[in-house]
Amino acid sequence: MAPIVSDIFERARIAVRALVDFGEGLFSPTVRLGVTGLSRAGKTVFITALLHGLVRGGRFPVFTALAQGRIARAYLVPQPDDAVPRFDYENHVQALVNERAWPDSTRRISELRLIIEYQTASGRMRTLTVDIVDYPGEWLLDLPLLTTSYEAWAKESLALSRDGPRRAIAAAWHRELATLNPMAAADEPAVVAAAQHYTEYLRACRDERYALSLLPPGRFLMPGDLAGSPALTFIPLDLPAEGRAAEGSLWAMMRRRYEAYKDVVVRPFFRDHFARLDRQIVLVDVLAALNAGPDAVRDLERALGSILGCFDIGRKTLLSPLFSPRVDRVLFAATKADHMHHSNHDRLEAILARMVERAAEGAKIAGAQADVIALAAVRATREAEVRRGGEVLPAIIGTPAAGEQAGGQTFDGEREIALFPGDLPADPKRVFASGPEGFTGINGGSHDEAAFRFLRFRPPRLTHAMDGTPTLPHIRLDRALEFLIGDRLQ
């Protein structure tokens, strides 16, 4: 009974919050934009580039309100929640623009509020408030835990760890697991050690060679200020098919901590942020998964499926905004498209479309608008044609980050190179398949690292607009903006 009662209670809390949000929205129209994505998907860069483009004026020909000159001003104001730190916009911009450096991995949640003063199509002045939250991508993986019991989670996590490339990575941890008896009395030092080794296994899975995405609990990888607390000290146990968790047993202790983790960490995160969204962009680093091979691609597909299943996506009805906040537009975006020549962007989109097929269909059936694009929030490369033999190949030019390696050389972070990134398969199905019918790599290489890896490029050298402000180049960021908020600026 307990989970059902707590579910009803949780829904009531979400509904009350929605009512407050709805009331505030009557006075000042607000869009809560969810920027969703696993770790390194490109959330922080996307938010920074979007704000920069709006506040400083980017080149956004497809974003109608700006292109038609109807945006009078866009500026940042203090965010609504006093308990949440502010998104470090100024520092991220300064790093991108002046140091040509990407932001660090996000370690905690942060928030920002943007006000857009615009003229409606009929000439009236209005304002639109846009609230955006940034958070560590790892935390997203926790959402599916909300509907999973400890026993089901343990079973699934162990099955996963015995499958594909995870099996070898998990070998040491499996040996340790075999020494733990779920029915025996709980022994704290043994649990702490086992949780540490389990975390090391999760971290190794995330290594870019494997790029595996299904790795909850997310705070094990990015604990924020919860590092070392009991709610973070549990592991999946090899449980017997029959039997109960006796009081005082290791099993009972693990189950209690797992539930505490959901109560203390996952539910508040979901309630305060995800349950309030109006619009959503789901950023996916498809290319990193392609880099690592079909196991990583299938893993990413599963992770996205289980995460997207947690969102309430669908059209608002007259009453629904009061009781059930809903996402009525969702955009799936393959990020870092500047790693491929534009002739491959359609293929990149097609691969992502296939990966999120079920979620996108579900959204449409529920009455929401859904679309898929390939974008680069900050375009780090430009295009050129390179002659190789008698052939002219479409290439990209950029500055590989210091320490990146290719073809036996290590780059210094200053020198530009031209690179032929190769082609994605015309049939998106191939990237999910192993074996002969599978896709063997963008550079035509094998799954060996060197042939297969993308180079990380530094942010671009910037051009300055007429008034001296630098503009960040991008690919289709304006199209994303038009889809996400264009209709609210009519």
Ligand SMILES: Nc1nc2c(ncn2[C@@H]2O[C@H](COP(=O)(O)OP(=O)(O)OP(=O)(O)O)[C@@H](O)[C@H]2O)c(=O)[nH]1
């Ligand atoms: N070339 C290129 N690289 C990008 C772009 N966006 C992100 N990246 C790269 O991807 C990395 C991760 O981007 P972030 O925006 O920090 O990713 P995130 O989703 O915020 O990641 P977490 O904070 O770890 O959850 C960056 O350090 C860049 O190397 C882009 O538009 N173009």
Ligand SMILES: [Mg+2]
């Ligand atoms: Mg980030």
